[in-house]
Amino acid sequence: MSAPHSPNTPTREETDPRTVIYGFVNDTEDDDDDMDYVPALGGSDDDGDGDDGDEGNMSYHDAAEIIIPRELAIEFAEGEEEDEDGEHEDEEEDELDEAESAISDWPIYISRSQILQLLSQDGIGRILATTYTTRPSRNRNPRAAHLDDDDDDEDSDPGNGYDPVVPRRRRNRGRAAFQTVPSEEGKELMNAGNFGSSPRSSDTIKRKQRLSYNLMRRELGLGSDGRQKNANRTLKHNMIPESIADTIIHYNARCYSGQFSDDGNFFFSCAQDFKVRMYDTSNPYSWKYYKSVLYPYGQWTITDASLSRDNRFLAYSSIRSIVCLAPTDPDDESEPTLLDFANGSHNPRGYHTYFGIWSIRFSGDGREIVAGTGDNSVYVYDIERRQSILRIPGHEDDVNAVCFGDSQSPHILYSGSDDTTLKVWDRRSMGDGREAGVFLGHTEGLTYVDSKGDGRYVLSNGKDQTAKLWDLRKMMSKEKADKVDIGAHTTRFEYRSTAYDESTYRPHPHDCSVVTFRGHRVLKTLIRCHFSPPGSTDSRYVYSGSYDGSVYIWNLDATLAGKIDVLKATRNSRPRDPNLLAETFDFHGRSGGAWMTCVRDASWHPNVPMVAATSWNGWGTSQGTCTVHTWNDGLEEDEAEPRVGRRVNAELRHDARLYRSSSRARRQFSEDDLGND
Template sequence: MSDTPRAPHGRSSASPSPVDRPRDRLLLDDDDDDMDYVPAESGEEAESLMDELDDGDFHDAEESLSNVSLEFTTIAAPDDDDDAEDDDDNEDDDDVVGPNGRSIYITREQIMQLLGHAGLRRIFADHASGRRAALDDDDDSETDNTGYGGVGARSRRGRGRKAFEKVPSDAGRKLMASGTFGANDRPEDPYLRRKKLAYRLMRRELGLGCVGRQKLSSNLISQSLIPSSKADTIIHYDARCYSGQFSNDGNFFFSCAQDFKVRMYDTSNPYKWKYYKTVEYPYGQWTITDASLSPDNKFLAYSSIRSIVCLAPTDPGDNSEPHLLDFSNTGTRGRRGFHAYPYFGIWSLRFSGDGREIVAGTGDRSVYVYDIERGQSILRIPGHDDDVNAVCYGDPNSPHILYSGSDDTTLKVWDRRSMGDGREAGVFLGHTEGLTYVDSKGDGRYVLSNGKDQTAKLWDLRNMMSAREADKIDINQYTTGFEYRTNSYDESDYRPHPHDRSLVTFRGHSVLKTLIRCHFSPPGSTDSRYVYSGSYDGSVYVWNLDATLAGKVDVLKATRNSRPRDADLLAETYDFIGRNGGTWQTCVRDASWHPNAPVIAATSWNGWGTSLGTCTVHTWNDGMEEDEGDPAMGQRVNAQLEHDPELYGSPEGGRRGTSIFSRRMRSRRIDDD
């Protein structure tokens, strides 16, 4: 399902969210209202915290008393012993059995002194937790099927934040230790356990250690260079920016905007970009949905919500019109021109590793494979029950394995060598809402997905479910049909999928309003150590493989008020009137990590009411907010990378523009009346 503002359809409108049902609201736990969930900052900190908790039982500090332990036991006494108990209560002293079996006499004042620190709180907490446990036992006795649909349905599995996966993830830690996702430090002695960056650089320059240790040191250096929030450059667009990616060699970058233009930049020097050229999609619908660069960087394919893909040369000296690829042409009928095939929209597309084919995910619930030389689609896979929002190849060296993610909550694996029956090779279940993006590590084994259930998930091809197993499961039983374009996600609605086959689940980001993307970090600049994702809250989240947060690039903070309001421009933009009050907001829809340098380029809906767009360039700067370089950090440029004085106007002056805009809208309403 796209982010186009259209009426919900399919099962999304058939089943309301459980939060809308009165009885379900009564069934939500009080502690499910906590919306401030943040992943652990690092696996080491979380582990040390758990070690501290496991060291031993908690003991309150004692004053004036030592080696005294109190044990309270509640005994059910007969009714006729009430008077005797009352008499005992009038005693001034109580006796406690000491460690040697000898009675120790202490006064009530001493008992209250012991309990005055935290003892009473612990007693009350234990009593309350016991009462909650009893209520949970009562809940478990009720009839339950899935915990998803059905008024009054109860789940025996955890719900809300209590049901979130463990962080740090054990499976993720094993992957980190395996060497598949980055290097791990093996210190020669405890003194060298945590080397400073400068120390590692010195050892590398001096060539100290064996060849293997030198390579390890270089990998550890690259892993530690996560870009900072402070932007080196802010590229402003007069339309929302939907996606942007570096080429595989890092020499090229493109960004797609809602004005149906794709801008290309020379990034051979990642710290000094140069404007290349702009190509346009003719007769596009709503926006450019996706783009993909050919492996040799000579052609760019880009799509809109139509069945036509434009193929344009990237040579700045070639100003020819883009070549049109009609994905609805399967060779069964003649071609009839550009306007003849508006049957479906294309949400995602990718070049094959050899550059001969393009795979596309479409709005007709199908995956298409287009052969560029033959000029037609050679394969159509109608394998999903809803829009196919994301597709990719499993291995750049082979066109046989395909991945597709859909609004039907499934991630499917297709092997073109064994599709005689038209069935998928396997299925990944685990997301409880639709998928927004799919990215392959490129090794034919690991794949990453982003979902509207506010999670990103890592999958292993060896753990996929067979098509025969998946046929026995009703996938609609485990989803609420969450409408992510108009609602905020309520964590109390979350129920873990009982058939989840994912290795690691990543949380903390926000997947709302649009198809937000996630990626594996590149092997060159990060040693494949991380996964990262955009977010509706205006940040790029970077996770370790154990689901702990490794870093966060705050694009909202870096760009807030970085251009003044323009009444004429805002009057023609979408989502400004009445939705968010025209405040500065940022939604990071896509991000790309440079393959050879510690640089992240984030493409966003950004501006007053998220009505415009930016591409921000973030580099590793060791936490510095300013530098002595020229130009200064935070420079603002237009889409052609030119200095624009209007971008440096006072944001406060925008109040006048807003009042002009309001007067114009009022006059329009009067004219309409």
Template sequence: MSLLRNSNIADLLLGDINGRFRSRRRREPLDPNRFPKIPSDEGTELMNSGQFGSSEAEKLREGEMIIGKKLARRILDREIAIESTAKRELNQRLMAQGMVPSSNADMIIHYNQPVYSGQFSNDGNFFFSVNKDFRVRMYDTSNPYKWRYYKTVDYPFGQWTLTDATLSPDNRYLAYTSITPEVCLAPTDPNDKGDPYVLDLAGGQAARHANQGWRSRSFGIWSVKFSGDGRRLVAGATEGKIVVYDIESRSVLHSFDGHDSDTNAVCFADQSSPHIVYSGSDDRVIKVWDTRSMGGDREVGAFMGHIEGLTYIDSKGDGRYILSNGKDQSMKLWDLRMVMSRHEFRKMTPDVRNGNSNFDYRWSAWDDDEWYKDRNDNSLVTFRGHKVLRTLIRCHFSPPGSTNSRYVYSGSEDGKVYIWNMDATPAGVIDVQSATRNSRPRYQGFHQPGRWHQDVDDEDSSAWKTCVRDASWHPNAPVIVASAWNGYAMSTGTCTVHSWNDGAEKDEADPKMGYRVNQKLEVDPALYGATPDMGPGRMSARVRNSRLFVP
């Protein structure tokens, strides 16, 4: 099957709007109790286990005085060290998990094209944004409240958009890709101005310099990840393909059709082992692979429970728990100990494994009457409330350092970041659309008045719309960055920085909340002075007199 016939790409490139009118199979009768119980009993047990933050039971064990303390008192107790080591550690964990970022944006970074992904490095010193203009911007975030622009790298021959990027464990190299078989590998050193090198995951050709062009587009990559030792890449691609690539030898170790439809997401199980890989697909199945025995294209096991295709999977990094987002508007938590065996999985007929749905998540609205519990569901907890529509929206575990591993979170098509406790109860919502609404002029480029750029032809271009495709929680600070398609008809993009501010609606610091900058973190007068009724030459006195404004 050619690339253009692929279901994910053909509609994007050819504008197949007919998907919204396709019929969908009804399942009758509907069970009124089919939706997952909230709070989840299994999730509550996990919260009480101590693996996902500090629970009420743990607080009680440590003493009643811990429960009633306000944040300021906890900080004071920590500083003067009046309590036992165990209670000080508990205080620290409780402070961390209570600091959930708010909707108010500290900083709004504007881009002239939609943003597809944005992630912090594991140590928090680095952030990169992946854009539709085939560029990845890098930022120094060693101080998460005072960013510095670092570097931009290009993808010289992309198709439609950049789809994914991954940072090596030592932060030295960034691998990024488009809907082609090519992965660009660029050093993050700002003094290295050379073009990126290109890795051919289609096989048959070693890495080469980007200006030498590319060989084929036999398949396109949706997801790419570094292994924990930084020596390998795993990629998920069109038509169910999975590729494991050895960077040192510049060779494809494994390449095979692991799924019956597009492999939208891949990840390694943990940072210490490069062997266990997870993959998620439009065929609704998550598969577990061992790279030491991939020669026969045989999975170790499988997870089933999503009734529509997978958009993303994330590993907690402990080799046990993974998280997935699905087009059935649900996020699921999985435990490797509950995996379905290969033998049991392969006994199922294809229609039982893959279902039979014509739902097109890019154009259609989801009808909850279509939701049902798969009888083969071996997930642990199901999270609902967000919208996994339009694009391959991503989900993540919250980091241990800044959240005590208490939460899971996801972007959403309605312009928000949803945060849940492990028992599936809501823990917070970050409203990115409200925080950014009308924060830039209606023309596409800051200095190109009158030029329109609209990707979505059937939307009112006067409406400010937001779709949060990705979000990243800083590993050491209570800060979340939301990466979004954002603006009039979602034709542009933003990365917005949201921090915990103890409920404060205003900030007396300089710059104020909602500080607007361009992709290089420069104050552009058009961002402040131009409104729907004002031209680009108008600028507020505050910005004109700001020490940050350089004409």
């Protein structure tokens, strides 16, 4: 208990450094005639009933203050995150540490209102779990979401039950915490030659050099050999495809992914009707329908597909442990071969375990397939042996994306997971099952991973509405990563049903990414990002689909180089089918009766300035499209054939009924009316 003080004696609030540091102030009026008696928590159990007598018999109104363990009071009041080495993230808090050590033997006091807050859900959660995160519904309120979050307002929230604490240096949050654009690190990469050539000024006069001017200089052979070679490469930089679509391929099911082959002669698209459609694109401006293959007994949709480097086989997956392997030869009508990834040396007794496959990739030599699965693992399947030869249970949540680090070697693997980590695996040193390194920086789960193919750079998309570029030379070691509590830096944002609130964003304290790209929306589905190809873009860009119906294209310094508006290009491009139930809602409350577009995947042609975007599209995104966009030097009209804006069905057959407006589409039409789709 503490002694009473006389009117001439300074109060505890005036002299006690704990009040200055922690802001613990008694919320009852000081009475000079009252004793500041403080009953102890957890007194003796005198009645023998198993309850602590003092705690059970007193009420919050019987005592002005309660002694609690000092460590808990400091943790609860300060709410400051510490890194895994036990040091505070803010350097200014060293002064507070010195003051704390000076009063380490003193009891810590806490007011009634703070006790009530301590016993609330947030307070109990902080005591019982180090990885505690609040409910998603509360995350919309930055003040209520985390007690250790810094408010943008100097005033305390009167509804949170706290007395104001002494201000400390505030860490940025929301948009204020976004990385600077343009990125200095990205500028260095753009000028280093790893991502294309940099334009060189031919004279001291700054002028806007159009393509025709550059072509004239090339034809005249002006400049040295080095300048001419550089000019030839930089000609491709401004050939970003236009928003207007040359061709709109309509599907009667949502389209999930579509990619060109490495040589550009082949394109495939995967739809929710469990069909993979193949097209001959040897003439990129005149596609030809090739063939379709089916996934038998699929679940929900085809999740991913991958083409072997020789274009002979196509592997495709669903939310099952089985991958289908089909020949691409149009004359080969055989059924696809079923590859069961649950069958392997990791399962010696042959027990079938259920898991879905979210991502697959062919190895460079075509002998193996790597898969990311719903059982938090990475699998490597040997096609010749017909079994999985490696299972890596290396994540704490679904593995949404996998790829090989080097197109020429199967040794290096990348895996991105809903646990927010991107991990690097070297199969040459997997004796103890440990990863070679870890990339931390995303604050929500990863949706896709793409390798540049040079064994150095990798790109990822995340539910925190960012795409990130990583350098293997800057990855974190496993020993250091194991000290980081990855659950403490994520809100586990539910991207399928909630719009992302940027005001709740806080940067990851251990972010080791090189460049962060923003502007697109990663919502509803696992949206994909890619490196642009060297042949048609000089490796100058990275790009991604987006929930808002666009393809975003960034320079390496994180500035926006261009945007392909697929929503604008496809809006009302087919009449509404009254047989389709499309009463969904988007995050803005608009009914599924409106035309909506979500670009899930996009592929840049390796040789020509062309992007093919595969989308959920149509009335309430109930159907799908694959749109072909080409560079047209800023012109919206084209006199060449085929004319821009051509609308075709999945087999590239022209149908005049696709041009009817929705107001004129009064009669019902069946799938056969649009061709055998």
